[in-house]
Amino acid sequence: MRTFLAVVRCGSFTAAAQTLGLSQPTVTAHVRAMEADLGQQLFERGPRGVVATSVAEELAREMAEHVDALAAISRRGREPLATPVHLAGPAELTSLRVVPALAGLSRRGLRLRVGFGLADDLLAGLAAGRFDLVVSTVRPRLRGVSATPLADEEFVLVGAPSWAENLDLSVDPVTALANVPLVAYAEELPIIRRYWRSVLGVPPPGRAAAVVPDLRGVLAATAAGIGITVLPRYLCARALAEGELVALLEPEVPPINTIFLAARTGTTGLPHLAAVRSVLLEAARTW
Structure with missing residues (x-):
């Protein structure tokens, strides 16, 4: 469907192939498969490429919005900051220090979801997968949870x-x-x-x-x-x-009391979490 829309918009199998990063034979095969499935001719050859038939034009109008939306969802997985980060911590420190420190990442597309609570409850939520990162006022001692000192x-x-x-x-x-x-x-x-x-x-x-x-x-x-x-x-x-x-x-x-930044073991290398951790560890030097 993405290939079909690209051909309609570009008016050329060659241009559609370049836009999608596919070979021209692949684009041709995709279009032929759709034509066989629909039992309808979708394009006619013209002097400068191809021209969409009335059937193709109607089909493109009906599917374009949906195919584009699915393509946007697919791209999110390849964008480091597109995946939401669920972060939690004590209300005061999180509101006054942690969230403001992430403003730069937010301008770059970070999707942040914040929760508040007591350390033991938040760490249990982290271990259970409800949070990705927890700013904790106590050292985590749960299996599967690792922590880095953040600030005193x-x-x-x-x-x-x-x-x-x-x-x-x-x-x-x-x-x-x-x-x-x-x-x-x-x-x-x-x-x-x-x-x-x-x-x-x-x-x-x-x-x-x-x-x-x-x-x-x-x-x-x-x-x-x-x-x-x-x-x-x-x-x-x-x-x-x-x-x-x-x-x-x-x-x-x-x-003094040491504040820790906790995550589930093995998740800190994920791009969206690594970006947040890096920014917070740097910002905490001034806290």
């Missing part, structure tokens, strides 16, 4: 300026922070608990005053003065620079 995120204890003015952390920060309300993204205080144990050597006091299941919401609640919290520095850097938040402690060795 540094954690900062922050509060609104009003809290900073009323807290004296120079002598005994554990006591000074004992009754300060906490803002967290989960009841278990995951980031806060890690910071307290790493920097202060004790578990955090009490429960969270506010739980907001998105670190961007935690930042907003903290800037509004609800309490203090621990945030990745990349997320609160602007608020710190603009004075909306204040770093309450500056430990000599701040807690």
Whole structure:
């Protein structure tokens, strides 16, 4: 059918063969096969090529849209960025760092599909084939999943300026922070608990005053003065620079967490995934 349409459009078996990258005998054989199947003559020879019969013209009008659409689908498989990339990660990092880093690939045709969630759920989805790449805040330990370190995120204890003015952390920060309300993204205080144990050597006091299941919401609640919290520095850097938040402690060795880029073993060489991985690994150097 593609050969038939090419002959109709080119008006020549020779020109159609050049357009399709086929030999002229092959083009002739394709047309003869269609004529035999239809029981109709499709072309008449003219002084400068061939002329489509009325039957061929009607057939071309009916099939052109569909054959062209199928040809476009077929070409996608040969275009490195045509296959959709299903990528997932934590909502904040993925939204603020990962997706913007892929803007250049998107302009070149990347088809990106993004999901959010917790690391364990996303890694399980990766292993099950629901995702192609996962930005994970924990090291994957699933069979069939490989991971590359992407970046380190540094954690900062922050509060609104009003809290900073009323807290004296120079002598005994554990006591000074004992009754300060906490803002967290989960009841278990995951980031806060890690910071307290790493920097202060004790578990955090009490429960969270506010739980907001998105670190961007935690930042907003903290800037509004609800309490203090621990945030990745990349997320609160602007608020710190603009004075909306204040770093309450500056430990000599701040807690960090390594972010990983995970994929199913054996898939990283696929052109569309290799392109995304390369861009993210390069961009992450500045994160």
